[in-house]
Amino acid sequence: MDNRPIGVLDSGMGGLTAVRELLRVLPHEDIVYFGDTGRVPYGTRSAEIVTHYALQDINFLLGRQVKMVIAACGTVTTTLPDSLVRRFQFPYTGVLSPTVEAALAASRSRKIGVIATATTIRTGAYERELKKRDPEAEVISAACPLFVPLVENGFVERDNKVTRLVAEQYLAPLKEAGVDTLILGCTHYPVIAPLIGDVMGGKVALIDSGRAAADHARRLLAEENLLTDRKTAGKCSYFVSDAPEDFARNASIFLGEGFCGEVARIEITNYPDTI
Numbered sequence: 001m002d003n004r005p006i007g008v009l010d011s012g013m014g015g016l017t018a019v020r021e022l023l024r025v026l027p028h029e030d031i032v033y034f035g036d037t038g039r040v041p042y043g044t045r046s047a048e049i050v051t052h053y054a055l056q057d058i059n060f061l062l063g064r065q066v067k068m069v070i071a072a073c074g075t076v077t078t079t080l081p082d083s084l085v086r087r088f089q090f091p092y093t094g095v096l097s098p099t100v101e102a103a104l105a106a107s108r109s110r111k112i113g114v115i116a117t118a119t120t121i122r123t124g125a126y127e128r129e130l131k132k133r134d135p136e137a138e139v140i141s142a143a144c145p146l147f148v149p150l151v152e153n154g155f156v157e158r159d160n161k162v163t164r165l166v167a168e169q170y171l172a173p174l175k176e177a178g179v180d181t182l183i184l185g186c187t188h189y190p191v192i193a194p195l196i197g198d199v200m201g202g203k204v205a206l207i208d209s210g211r212a213a214a215d216h217a218r219r220l221l222a223e224e225n226l227l228t229d230r231k232t233a234g235k236c237s238y239f240v241s242d243a244p245e246d247f248a249r250n251a252s253i254f255l256g257e258g259f260c261g262e263v264a265r266i267e268i269t270n271y272p273d274t275i
């Protein structure tokens with residue numbers, strides 16, 4: 001048993017897709033969330049910069065005495081070198097392997113689409129992991145760099161004309177290829193899942209990487225005997241590196257009643273980038 005909070009990080013509000021699931025499956029856990037809103041997006045940056053940012057984010061969370069770290073960010077997950085992750089002295093999960101597992105469980109035709117940030121697609125990590133587990137899988141990938149700024153700016157309603165137009169263009173090759181499963185490999189994308197679903201058509205299974213990571217974290221904490229023994233609702237604390245008001249407004253749209261409304265700004269550049 002461990003009553004310390006779970007730490008969740010992302011470049012902005014995308015990681016709330018993991019928080020939403022954590023609130024559902026682990027309602028008694030405390031959560032500390034960090035969204036690096038002052039430096040979003042990560043998904044257009046080099047591996048060196050993403051690693052530097054991610055280590056500062058992790059050190060912030062460790063300073064809040066978290067019992068595990070969830071990198072609820074596809075870009076961080078696919079960019080952090082394995083050699084570095086192996087050195088972590090705390091329970092950690094990213095989104096890659098739980099998402100791939102969920103996609104393979106959902107797909108019948110083994111024709112799987114992956115959409116993610118440009119940095120994630122460049123790493124080839126989703127394609128590699130899918131093919132490692134199922135060499136027969138056919139993978140069609142597309143970078144969707146405009147989705148993150150659209151989500152961060154609140155262009156998230158199902159009938160938003162701008163986001164719809166962008167989605168139609170990005171998703172056309174995946175539709176044409178006839179994928180039966182689409183991995184939302186950036187945690188921002190599930191925020192606009194209803195719109196993406198409308199564009200792809202009802203038969204395509206959408207795999208939410210934030211949810212997959214949260215479900216995996218729950219299993220990990222249970223296995224390690226690290227779940228809380230409290231029976232009251234957990235507390236969520238949100239931290240960002242830029243204007244808390246913008247984050248609070250958009251987060252409350254997304255999390256609804258799950259959002260407690262307390263957001264504090266911190267100076268993330270003060271944290272070390274070594275582990």
Ligand code: DGL
Nearest residue numbers: 014041042043074075187
């Ligand atoms: N949510 C992040 C991800 O999953 C967004 C990356 C970005 O900031 O571009 O990749």
